[in-house]
Amino acid sequence: MAAIHEGPEFGIGDFVLLPELTLDAFMQNLKNRFEKGRIYTYIGEVVVSVNPYRQVDLYGKNYVDQYRGREIYERPPHIFALADSAYKTMKRQSKDTCIVISGESGSGKTEASKIIMRYIAAVTNVSGQREVERVKDVLILTNVILEAFGNAKTNRNDNSSRFGKYMDINFDFKGDPIGGHINNYLLEKSRVVFQQTGERNFHSFYQLLVGAPEDRLSQMGLTRDTTLYHYVNQGGDPKAAMIDDRGDYKSVVAALKNSGFDPKDIETLWNVIAAVLHLRQMHLERTLLSRVIAAGGQVVEKGLNVSEALYARDAFAKAIYNRMFTWIVGRINELIDPKHSGVRYAGKNTVIGVLDIYGFEIFDNNSFEQFCINYCNEKLQQLFIELVLKQEQEEYMKEGIEWQHMFLDAMAQKLKSERFTCRKLAPADKSLEHNRDFRIMHYAGDVTYSVVGFIDKNKDMLFMDFKRLLFNSSNNLIKSMWPEGKQLVTETTKRPTTAGTDFKNSIIALVENLASKTPFYVRCIKPNEIKSPVQFNDTRCKHQVMYLGLLENVRVRRAGFAYRMAYDRFLHRYKCIARDTWPNFRGNVVDGVKYLVNSQNCGQDVKYGRSKIFIRSPQTIFAFEEARDRK
Ligand code: ATP
Ligand code: MG
Numbered sequence: 001m002a003a004i005h006e007g008p009e010f011g012i013g014d015f016v017l018l019p020e021l022t023l024d025a026f027m028q029n030l031k032n033r034f035e036k037g038r039i040y041t042y043i044g045e046v047v048v049s050v051n052p053y054r055q056v057d058l059y060g061k062n063y064v065d066q067y068r069g070r071e072i073y074e075r076p077p078h079i080f081a082l083a084d085s086a087y088k089t090m091k092r093q094s095k096d097t098c099i100v101i102s103g104e105s106g107s108g109k110t111e112a113s114k115i116i117m118r119y120i121a122a123v124t125n126v127s128g129q130r131e132v133e134r135v136k137d138v139l140i141l142t143n144v145i146l147e148a149f150g151n152a153k154t155n156r157n158d159n160s161s162r163f164g165k166y167m168d169i170n171f172d173f174k175g176d177p178i179g180g181h182i183n184n185y186l187l188e189k190s191r192v193v194f195q196q197t198g199e200r201n202f203h204s205f206y207q208l209l210v211g212a213p214e215d216r217l218s219q220m221g222l223t224r225d226t227t228l229y230h231y232v233n234q235g236g237d238p239k240a241a242m243i244d245d246r247g248d249y250k251s252v253v254a255a256l257k258n259s260g261f262d263p264k265d266i267e268t269l270w271n272v273i274a275a276v277l278h279l280r281q282m283h284l285e286r287t288l289l290s291r292v293i294a295a296g297g298q299v300v301e302k303g304l305n306v307s308e309a310l311y312a313r314d315a316f317a318k319a320i321y322n323r324m325f326t327w328i329v330g331r332i333n334e335l336i337d338p339k340h341s342g343v344r345y346a347g348k349n350t351v352i353g354v355l356d357i358y359g360f361e362i363f364d365n366n367s368f369e370q371f372c373i374n375y376c377n378e379k380l381q382q383l384f385i386e387l388v389l390k391q392e393q394e395e396y397m398k399e400g401i402e403w404q405h406m407f408l409d410a411m412a413q414k415l416k417s418e419r420f421t422c423r424k425l426a427p428a429d430k431s432l433e434h435n436r437d438f439r440i441m442h443y444a445g446d447v448t449y450s451v452v453g454f455i456d457k458n459k460d461m462l463f464m465d466f467k468r469l470l471f472n473s474s475n476n477l478i479k480s481m482w483p484e485g486k487q488l489v490t491e492t493t494k495r496p497t498t499a500g501t502d503f504k505n506s507i508i509a510l511v512e513n514l515a516s517k518t519p520f521y522v523r524c525i526k527p528n529e530i531k532s533p534v535q536f537n538d539t540r541c542k543h544q545v546m547y548l549g550l551l552e553n554v555r556v557r558r559a560g561f562a563y564r565m566a567y568d569r570f571l572h573r574y575k576c577i578a579r580d581t582w583p584n585f586r587g588n589v590v591d592g593v594k595y596l597v598n599s600q601n602c603g604q605d606v607k608y609g610r611s612k613i614f615i616r617s618p619q620t621i622f623a624f625e626e627a628r629d630r631k
Contacts, residue, residue: 006038006076013077014042015550016557017618023542026551031536034527040077043550044557046388046521047082050541051108054533059115064122071569079112079522083119086520090350091175098353098517102380103524104544105359106157106531112522113167113356114143120169120352125176132176135336137258139169139180142332144255148207148248149325150184152191153200153240156529162188162202163325164357164376166510170338171350178349179338183510184329185357185376186503188369189318190457192276195235202321203248205232206239208273211249220274231280231317260335268477272324276317284309312463319462320470323481353517355510359524360444360547368457371449372503374442379511381443385549387519388556396560399609444547460499464489523548561607561614563621567593570613577627600624 011032012018018025033041034050039058041048058078067080069088075081086097099116101109117140125132147159154160164185172178195201209217209226217224226238239245256266284306304312334340338349360377361370396402432439432448439448464487470478471485479485525544528535545551565573571592575581578599585592593613597606600623607614615621 010036010038012041013038014044014073015048015554016042016044016562017621018554019618019622021551021554021558023545023551026545026554027538027542030525030541030545031538034536035534038076040079042072042077043523043553045072045082045085046523046553047077047079048523048525048550049079049103049108049112050525050527050536051106051111052533053527053531059118061122064119067119068123071566073565073569079115080119082520082522083116084123086352086518087120087123087175089518090171090352094350096351096353096517097520098355098514099520099522100355100380100384100514101522101524102357102377102384102548103359104156104526105154105160105361107359107524107526107544109356109359109522109524110143110147110151110159110161112524113165113354114140116354117143117169120177124171127174127176129176132178135177135179138260138332138336139167139177141255141259142167142182142336144251145259145328145332146182146184147203148252149202149204149328150187152195152202153235153243155196155198158240158242159203161356161358162191164355166353166355166357166513168351168353171352173349179340180336181333182329182336183506184326185506185510186369186372186499187322187325189322190369192318192321193231193280193314195232197236199235200238200240201232201235203243203245204252204273205229205277206243206245207249207252208270209277210239210245211247212270216270220271222274222277229277229281231277259332261331265331265477268475269324269328272320272478276320279313279317279320282313284313312466315462316466319466327477327481351517353514355514360442362445362447366447366449367452368454368500370447371454372500374440374444374447375504376507377444378442379507380514381549383511383514384521385552387515388553391519392556392560395564399612399614401561401607401609401614443549445543458498458500523550558618561616562618563615564609564612565615566612571596574624574628576631577624596624600627 006013011029015021015026015029018029030041030048030050033039034052037052037056039050039052039056059080063078063080066075067078067084070081070084072081072085082099086099089095090097099113101112103109121136121140125136146163146165147161150163151159151161154162166183166185168181169177170179170181191199191201200206206226209222209224209229209232212220212222227233232238253266256269257263357376357380358373361373363370433450436452437448437450439446464485467482467485468487468489469485470482473479473482525541525548527541528537529540567589571581571585571589574596575583575585575592578596580595581592585595590608594608597603597613600620602615602620602623605616605620607616
């Protein structure tokens, strides 16, 4: 048990074992552990992680060795234990598993996903197959690539992921990674043309301008001066102190090369970035000032006014970048496709999915993007509640333990209806601007959305002229990004689906996919707003604990039995406390456990399942631990 491994000064390693469950006690424990450098704490098998905002020595080989193949309670709480648990479930029980990482911007989701991937890479392929090594390398390199093109400095996080990512890692029958697949969700493409004060465009723009060799830059007609380009300097600070754009450019180029991107394609990618930069600097050309449309079967040219032209230009820039990003993800998927990986594709193939997706967002100005992101979080939170409840019920059933239907059912009702469904506020709300604002009560808080630009973003329109222009490019890669450009002007098109509908459908598919797997959860907390490794901001942390529903999570875990342990482990751990079990019990394991329970007079507080002992109150387990300490 975690608390005991670490010593009492580190608080309680599993919130389920808090002697008294109140929000204050929860916060006190979380804070105490953070201040002592204990950034991980369990709620049963859920890992709560607080961003340390400093390099912590927790992920080296010595730690890998400590957690590899162990059970979750044998070592102090650690994200490695969760990764190992997901891996073991996948390997031993041949079940697909997924790891859902949630938390707000800057809470450490992406770092957690990388730590998990590195752990899996470290514990697999003992036989050293070359192709498996290649797949593992590429899986890790994809992070560098996707972060360059999909992450940006925001006011909340210097390396904020501006897209959602779900990654499956495929394993063969030996449990070695043989490939993977990435799904990306809603890249925040408005950033390509606009950044708020203090924020930057995607890293890739600065990497190119600061890092590319001189001759390459002049070939693209660019200069090193980032302040010259409107698309990258609206935030006012294109040179972010903490970011090494020059070094990063080198790493990204190396990552693209080493993961198997064609050198010509790599060149094209940077050319696309250059083209976007130029597009903003360009004086308005013919393509931008008019567009061709079909009217009554005739092709006619229609003039655009200045604001229409500027709008069209920005839409074009955003679309170019977005298509490029989608192409990169697609290319990565080809490179890691298990069918092509050359590893013999033995029938059995299981996956671990890792979800690193944007957390709940409340800004001063909330628009279409926040609406989509918060919708996604709403769905994931519902899934979390359903699965946590379901897992708990299934475990009791599997173990043949009678459980209190009433309690869990009542709990489920409460969680679903009261706090965790979003509701629109009454229209009488006076703080809303008439005809502009609407407000939704999300599980995580009330959010006021402004409808300005909403419909445009949802329609996500781009004139066909642009698509045709790029489809006719002599560069095959560019051409392949715009297949619909081949359509003739006079051909009628089906009304395209809206961005909102596309997003909604992709999230529904994601939730279905997650629901079909055995889930593991990492709940990330951001300790403060100032990236400080020492400050624990009580108000901010409390808010996150509340909207992540962590207290409810503990309540569900404690509803029936706070603690459970396989018989052999229990006997092994506590055999020293009674004479008849030390050094070994003569008899079967369950009888040994029963003997121990009787020796502590706590028979009324436990139930015996098929493979585990279930203990109702935390106090009982403390009594066992204390008895053990006295020996
Ligand atoms: P976003 O939603 O904006 O993408 P995020 O939750 O993915 O945010 P990260 O980018 O993972 O947040 O973390 C933000 C920063 O916090 C990192 O760049 C790193 O400096 C620090 N950090 C997070 N987790 C750790 C960790 N385990 N060890 C050291 N530093 C960390
Ligand atoms: Mg991130």
